[in-house]
Amino acid sequence: MEQIEQYKEIMTEVIAKQSVILGPDMAIMRARKVAEVEVSPEGKVIEIKGNPDQALQKLVDSYVELSGQIVKNALGSIFTKYPSLKPLD
Amino acid sequence: MFPRELLPIVLILVGLYVVVVGLSFWWARRIKREIKEKEQEIKHRLYEIAILKEIADRTGYSLNIQKILDVIAGSLRQFIEYSAASYMLLEPSKIVFKADLDRSVSPAFIKEIRGRMLGSLEALLGRELADMQIEETLTGAIMLEDMDEPVRSFFNIPLVIGDRLVGVLTVAHTKAGLYNEEEMAILYKIVSQASHAVTSLEDVVKAEQDKITAMLESMVEGVVMTDRDYHIVAVNPAAKAIIGETATGAPTIFDLAEKFKGVFDIKEKLEESIKLDKVLTLDGAAIGGKYYQVLVSPVRSNAGPMKGQTLGGVVIFHDITHEKEAERMRNDFTSMMVHELRSPLGNIKKIGELMRSSKVLEDKQASSEYVDMLYESSSVMLDLVNDLLDVSKLEAGKFEVAKQQENLKELITDRVKFFNTTAQGASISLASFTGEGVPDLVSIDPKRVTQVINNLLSNALNYTPKGGTVTVECFMHKQGVAIDDEAGHLGMPWVNDDPQKTTAALADSVVVAVTDTGEGISPENLEKLWNKFIQFVSSVRKGGDRKGTGLGLVIVKGIVEMHGGTVGVGSKVGVGSTFYFTLPL
Numbered sequence: 001m002e003q004i005e006q007y008k009e010i011m012t013e014v015i016a017k018q019s020v021i022l023g024p025d026m027a028i029m030r031a032r033k034v035a036e037v038e039v040s041p042e043g044k045v046i047e048i049k050g051n052p053d054q055a056l057q058k059l060v061d062s063y064v065e066l067s068g069q070i071v072k073n074a075l076g077s078i079f080t081k082y083p084s085l086k087p088l089d
Numbered sequence: 090m091f092p093r094e095l096l097p098i099v100l101i102l103v104g105l106y107v108v109v110v111g112l113s114f115w116w117a118r119r120i121k122r123e124i125k126e127k128e129q130e131i132k133h134r135l136y137e138i139a140i141l142k143e144i145a146d147r148t149g150y151s152l153n154i155q156k157i158l159d160v161i162a163g164s165l166r167q168f169i170e171y172s173a174a175s176y177m178l179l180e181p182s183k184i185v186f187k188a189d190l191d192r193s194v195s196p197a198f199i200k201e202i203r204g205r206m207l208g209s210l211e212a213l214l215g216r217e218l219a220d221m222q223i224e225e226t227l228t229g230a231i232m233l234e235d236m237d238e239p240v241r242s243f244f245n246i247p248l249v250i251g252d253r254l255v256g257v258l259t260v261a262h263t264k265a266g267l268y269n270e271e272e273m274a275i276l277y278k279i280v281s282q283a284s285h286a287v288t289s290l291e292d293v294v295k296a297e298q299d300k301i302t303a304m305l306e307s308m309v310e311g312v313v314m315t316d317r318d319y320h321i322v323a324v325n326p327a328a329k330a331i332i333g334e335t336a337t338g339a340p341t342i343f344d345l346a347e348k349f350k351g352v353f354d355i356k357e358k359l360e361e362s363i364k365l366d367k368v369l370t371l372d373g374a375a376i377g378g379k380y381y382q383v384l385v386s387p388v389r390s391n392a393g394p395m396k397g398q399t400l401g402g403v404v405i406f407h408d409i410t411h412e413k414e415a416e417r418m419r420n421d422f423t424s425m426m427v428h429e430l431r432s433p434l435g436n437i438k439k440i441g442e443l444m445r446s447s448k449v450l451e452d453k454q455a456s457s458e459y460v461d462m463l464y465e466s467s468s469v470m471l472d473l474v475n476d477l478l479d480v481s482k483l484e485a486g487k488f489e490v491a492k493q494q495e496n497l498k499e500l501i502t503d504r505v506k507f508f509n510t511t512a513q514g515a516s517i518s519l520a521s522f523t524g525e526g527v528p529d530l531v532s533i534d535p536k537r538v539t540q541v542i543n544n545l546l547s548n549a550l551n552y553t554p555k556g557g558t559v560t561v562e563c564f565m566h567k568q569g570v571a572i573d574d575e576a577g578h579l580g581m582p583w584v585n586d587d588p589q590k591t592t593a594a595l596a597d598s599v600v601v602a603v604t605d606t607g608e609g610i611s612p613e614n615l616e617k618l619w620n621k622f623i624q625f626v627s628s629v630r631k632g633g634d635r636k637g638t639g640l641g642l643v644i645v646k647g648i649v650e651m652h653g654g655t656v657g658v659g660s661k662v663g664v665g666s667t668f669y670f671t672l673p674l
Contacts (some may be wrong), residue, residue: 020212023205023244023259029270066277070249074213 006082007052010042011037011059013078018063019043021071030062053086110302123249133275136168140279153253154248155185157283161258161276162189169272171260172198172238176248177206178256183222184210185256187601192228194263195236200226202261203655209245210316238263244273246280251288311381311406313345314388317363317399318331319356321345331376331406348376357387359402363387364627366399373413382407393670422621422639429473433466438464476640480621483647490534490651497538497672498523499600501563504542508550516555524564524579531599531672537648538672542601544641545668549605558582566600566671569593573659576602584667585659586612595671604670609662618658619646645670 011031018027024043031039036055048055063071076084079085101414109619143160155178162174175188186203203223211218243261247254258280260268279305305312311328319342324332328340335344342356349355352374362369371383384405390398426481440459449455482488512519518632542561549559562581566572576583582604609616621643642656649656649670 017212020205021209021245021247023209024272025242025266025268026244026270029273033270066274067247068249068281070213070247070252070254074215077215 003084004048004052006085007048007056008045010078010082010085011048011056012043013081014056014059014063014075015039015043015045017075017078018071021074022063022067026066027063030066031059033059034062056085096257105483124303132437133168133271137275137279140164140168141282145264152187154250154287157287158248158256158258159187161279161283162187165189165260165276166191166664169260169276170264170267172262173202174258174260175202175206176256176258177203177210178248179210179254183224184218184221185226187226187228190227190232193230193233193236194238196232196234198236198238198240198261198263199232202243202259205240205243205261206245206257209247209259210254211321213247213254213257239657242267244268244276246277248280249284249588258281281494304316309408311404312392313340313404314401314408315342315359315403317400319359319402322401328404328406331379331381333377349374352600355404360386361385363399363402366373373409379408379410380382380413382409426473427476430470431471436466437463476644479644479647480640488647488651490648492532492652493532494530495531495533495535495538496529497601498527498529500535501542501561502538504539504546505561508543508546511550512559515550515553517550517553518558519550519561520558521561522563522579522581524562524581525566527563527599528674531674533652533672534648541645541648541670542603544645545603548641548668549603549607549666553605553607557665559603559605562600562602562669564600566592566595566598568595568597570659572600572669572671575600582667583659584609584665586615586661587659590659592657596673598654598671598673600669600671602667604665608666609664610660610666611662615658615660618642619656 005033015027015031018030021027022030028039028041028043031037031043031045034055036049036051036058038049040046060072060075140161143164154175157177158178162176165171165174170191172192172194173188173190175186178185184207186206188199188202203225207218218597240261241263242265243259246258248256248258258276260276262268262291305325307323309327311331312323312325313321313328313332314323321340321342324340326596330342331350334339335341346355353371356373359368366387367391368384368386371385372382374381384403384407386403386405388400388403390396390400398494440463443449444456444459479488501521501523505519509519546559546561553559560582562576562579562583564575564579565582566575570593572595573583573585581602584604617639619642621640649672653673654671656668656670658666658668
């Protein structure tokens with residue numbers, strides 16, 4: 001699988017997890033505010049614009065900004081599935 | 090007729106008019122929209138300020154997150170439309186679920202939001218919560234079974250205090266697409282600020298708790314505090330040491346009760362103390378080889394919303410083992426002194442009866458012997474009483490010495506002569522040595538120094554077996570040299586039990602010592618020598634009694650110290666002892 005596809009997949013999973021935590025409305029609205037990603041109304045990442053590392057970081061930061069570090073901690077299980085991707089700051 | 094040449098001008102003017110009107114209309118709409126947005130922003134800001142103020146007013150400096158959530162949930166309808174505003178709080182043994190219904194919903198709707206909230210908590214915690222008991226409270230509108238409106242809009246706000254997830258707040262509606270991001274973000278912000286306030290307050294409370302914990306842990310007394318249900322809520326290390334190891338590591342009231350088994354029922358005492366609102370003092374509880382005075386007291390709040398309420402009870406263990414031991418020693422001492430006085434008194438009484446009832450007075454020799462016995466018995470009693478008085482004066486700081494220039498060497502010679510008869514009678518060799526440079530005159534109280542030498546010589550003769558030797562030594566001590574080395578250089582006998590113990594720091598002085606070849610004193614008995622309440626048994630002590638009163642050496646120490654000197658002893662079991670004292674020049 002191409003790395004960009006892996007990024008799309010992991011970001012889709014992040015949005016799905018945040019949909020459970022925050023509710024789908026809020027999770028998708030926050031994701032759609034990140035300029036580097038294009039997100040479908042269902043929460044699927046369709047396109048990544050620019051550096052995918054930065055896009056992923058910005059997506060996670062947008063959730064952290066809203067409800068704190070705890071939402072980032074909850075994403076640990078997703079990131080372990082993609083060991084080849086650069087870990088978040 | 091309208092002139093044709095003006096038509097373009099008219100058209101331009103009409104066009105300009107249309108443009109101006111259009112621009113004005115567009116401008117007015119823009120201004121109106123901006124005003125509306127400003128109004129909305131002000132409305133949101135006012136709501137934010139109002140809700141935060143209400144939280145502060147209604148909960149004050151409270152750590153009760155549920156109270157804060159009640160305020161937030163209760164104020165939501167003035168800001169946002171909802172079918173149900175609910176929260177879930179994680180508690181150690183259950184989950185509190187409370188939902189306020191603004192309009193009637195179906196039980197399925199409630200079940201759905203409850204499931205979504207649990208899902209949110211499980212995702213954040215990374216574990217299942219299915220086994221947890223859920224305590225549910227519904228307020229507001231009633232539930233209607235026949236309603237068929239599912240959850241179409243909802244959002245969750247996680248509640249975090251410090252780094253700890255404590256619950257989730259959820260707003261849900263039966264209408265779809267109801268909540269915009271701006272409104273939701275304001276609620277996140279409010280919850281975040283409330284959580285931050287609670288976190289800061291918790292930090293302050295924790296800092297204060299840490300101080301109390303440090304104080305509790307440094308206490309010598311054992312302290313155990315219970316709540317109203319007799320669960321132990323605080324226990325310091327001293328109390329843990331008394332209670333001992335427990336199965337879980339954290340003592341329970343049952344562990345405490347077990348420790349008190351056969352002494353008293355500690356739970357009953359706690360109940361009694363709380364019921365009567367009084368401190369109970371329980372003396373002499375023997376636990377694990379120690380004696381404790383146990384205080385059982387109710388704990389009442391004297392400030393804040395719980396003022397006057399009983400919070401629980403406290404048990405304080407005060408170790409009185411030493412006091413008990415001292416009391417026992419005092420009792421032993423009193424019994425010993427009574428015994429010591431009773432024996433000569435008994436003799437006097439018997440002689441008196443004999444002299445009164447028989448013709449003994451007519452027999453001159455017999456009556457002379459009885460008078461001698463009377464003198465001896467009364468002297469023993471007088472010596473005992475004098476010793477008691479001396480010790481009493483020493484302890485009261487009223488003991489005085491009358492120093493004068495006196496010939497110490499002559500005084501020692503005189504004492505050796507006096508005890509020579511006793512020594513010969515006991516087949517003990519008594520000798521004396523005087524070193525060079527001892528001045529003829531030394532500033533001493535001759536009567537008291539005589540008492541000191543008498544005591545040391547008498548002890549040495551009493552504890553030295555037949556065929557032994559007792560030596561009285563007198564020599565000069567120079568600061569910087571150990572006294573036993575000085576005695577060694579002079580060829581005088583000296584018993585030193587500890588080469589590490591040095592006397593080199595003592596100021597220049599005259600040393601008087603009595604060395605014997607008696608049974609010696611064990612290290613544990615050496616420690617008891619200067620304690621008036623402790624006497625130890627000797628196997629060779631003469632005079633019928635194997636125990637002394639123990640007062641003699643206490644008085645010796647007191648007299649020497651009143652002269653500014655020091656007393657000391659070196660002894661080895663089976664070798665003998667050296668008792669010495671210094672008299673500063």
